[in-house]
Amino acid sequence: MALCSGFPFPRRVLRPGAASGSLPMYPSESGLPFDDIRQLVATMPGPSEGAREAALARQEQLVKPLGALGRLEAIAAHLAAWQGNSMPTVNRPMVAVFAATHGIADRGVSPYPGAVTKQMMATFTAGKAAVNQICATFDAGLRVFDLALDYPTPDITQGAALDEKACAATMAFGMEAIAGGSDLLCLGEMGIGNTTIAAALCHGLYGGTAEEWVGAGTGSTGEVLERKIAAVRDAVAFHKDHLSDPLEVLRRLGGREIAAIAGAIIAARHEKVPVVLDGFVVTAAAAVLHALDPSALDHCLAGHVSAEKAHRALLDRLGLRPILDLDMRLGEGSGAALAIGVVKAAVACHRGMATFAEAGVSEG
Numbered sequence: 001m002a003l004c005s006g007f008p009f010p011r012r013v014l015r016p017g018a019a020s021g022s023l024p025m026y027p028s029e030s031g032l033p034f035d036d037i038r039q040l041v042a043t044m045p046g047p048s049e050g051a052r053e054a055a056l057a058r059q060e061q062l063v064k065p066l067g068a069l070g071r072l073e074a075i076a077a078h079l080a081a082w083q084g085n086s087m088p089t090v091n092r093p094m095v096a097v098f099a100a101t102h103g104i105a106d107r108g109v110s111p112y113p114g115a116v117t118k119q120m121m122a123t124f125t126a127g128k129a130a131v132n133q134i135c136a137t138f139d140a141g142l143r144v145f146d147l148a149l150d151y152p153t154p155d156i157t158q159g160a161a162l163d164e165k166a167c168a169a170t171m172a173f174g175m176e177a178i179a180g181g182s183d184l185l186c187l188g189e190m191g192i193g194n195t196t197i198a199a200a201l202c203h204g205l206y207g208g209t210a211e212e213w214v215g216a217g218t219g220s221t222g223e224v225l226e227r228k229i230a231a232v233r234d235a236v237a238f239h240k241d242h243l244s245d246p247l248e249v250l251r252r253l254g255g256r257e258i259a260a261i262a263g264a265i266i267a268a269r270h271e272k273v274p275v276v277l278d279g280f281v282v283t284a285a286a287a288v289l290h291a292l293d294p295s296a297l298d299h300c301l302a303g304h305v306s307a308e309k310a311h312r313a314l315l316d317r318l319g320l321r322p323i324l325d326l327d328m329r330l331g332e333g334s335g336a337a338l339a340i341g342v343v344k345a346a347v348a349c350h351r352g353m354a355t356f357a358e359a360g361v362s363e364g
Contacts, residue, residue: 033168034247037266041292044269047081047299054086061355075301075323075343076350082274082299083183087351090344093140094182095131095333096264097124098174098189098257100147103155104235105193109228111219114192118149120332121190130330131188134337138344140186142333143177147256156200157234160252167251167259174260175267185268186276186303186340188333189257189285192218195308196228198284200235200253202314204243205291210236215280215309216329246291254285261285269299276343278336279306279329283314290318301343304328304335 055077060066067073079088099121105114123129124144135142147170153161162170178185191197195217202213210233220228236243239252250259262285268275277283277300289296297318304324305312315322323339356363 033165037168037171037247038292040266040270041289041296044266044293044296045272046295048084049081051084051086052077052081055080055088055350058086058350058355061357062349062353063356063359063361064353069346069349071323072342072346072349075346078301079184079274079343079347080350082272084272088183088347089351090184090340090347092182093138093184093186093340093344094177095135095140095142095186095188095337095340096177097131097142097144097333098147098187098260098264099144099149100189100191100194100256100258100260101149101152102161102191102193102197102255103152104157104196104231105152106155107157107227107231108224109196109220109231110192110217111221111224112192114152117190117192121146121149124190124332129332130334131332131337134334134340138337138340140337140340141182144190145173145177145260147173147260153255156197156253157231157238160239161197161254162251162256162259164251167247167254170256170259171263171266174263177260177264178267178271178273182273184276184340184343185264185273186278186333186336187261187264187282188278188331188336189261189281190332191255191257191281194255194257194281196231197253197255197258198281199228199310200232201249201258201284202287202310203232203236204239204249204253205246205287206317209233212313213310215311217308246288249291250285250288254288257281258285258288262288265289265297265300269296273299275300276303276323276336276339277301277320278303278333279331280308280311280314281331282333282336283311283318283320287314287318301339303337303339306335
């Protein structure tokens, strides 16, 4: 497991098409940090339809009734399209967990104190968290990113979480998740208070009521849950005149892990790396990009639908069908990591099964 830390303030963002590992940067022509991000989203490559069609054609020839592997066939074809390879691989899956702290936690929106975020980082490092065990089970790498845990973002009911420069820079830092190369990127998070942040993002993007978007998170009930709902309502009301731009929603209502996850999704697209999203918080970060461009998440799979109240509704809005539905709500990339097993099985069947001709089996 790799542990990455440091205050995330690189000055430029990833150049489209840059090789992973080196992550060359380029200066903004306008000087406005978000213009760099908009350019990266606007220039995201599409899938290889040729690779998808070749993969689907192979599926028709494998020793099984047509469509008998159900969703596994679609998953294999999805990876083929986004890796640009009719015989996709999952040899180097990577789980990236972004950890951040939030000023909103001081409002008592969680039954756990903000200090738990740093304590969990030590648990990840010791290899004793749930995600460590799941990654080991499926031979996946794990990188945990410490996003300035000693510096919580401001309380979003009273100010913006980040300024434009810091938000864009943190997105650029998130692009480092693909450094070193992987053929499948799974995204997770850790941060006490960040289901409050995710609910505020969704309320800011889609409207409705705070009650619709707020769930139990780490176990909020009673007065804690009421404080959480009030915090989301107050935050969106405070920023209501600035929520027409999805990137403004991100910087005002988000947090460092949210920005970094969005950056990782963008970078993975440019590097032809399919992405598996974890739970409500990760999906809320992805929703910002979807609001910028409805095709921005086409390379993503939803690893699971969590027990968090609004996650299923959010996945429906984004047109994402979860691979797993196990009532999990842990975060830390656990659901996305668990989905690696299904994705690996889909690819193994696609690559390893014989065709009717190879097996000497008569076709129906």
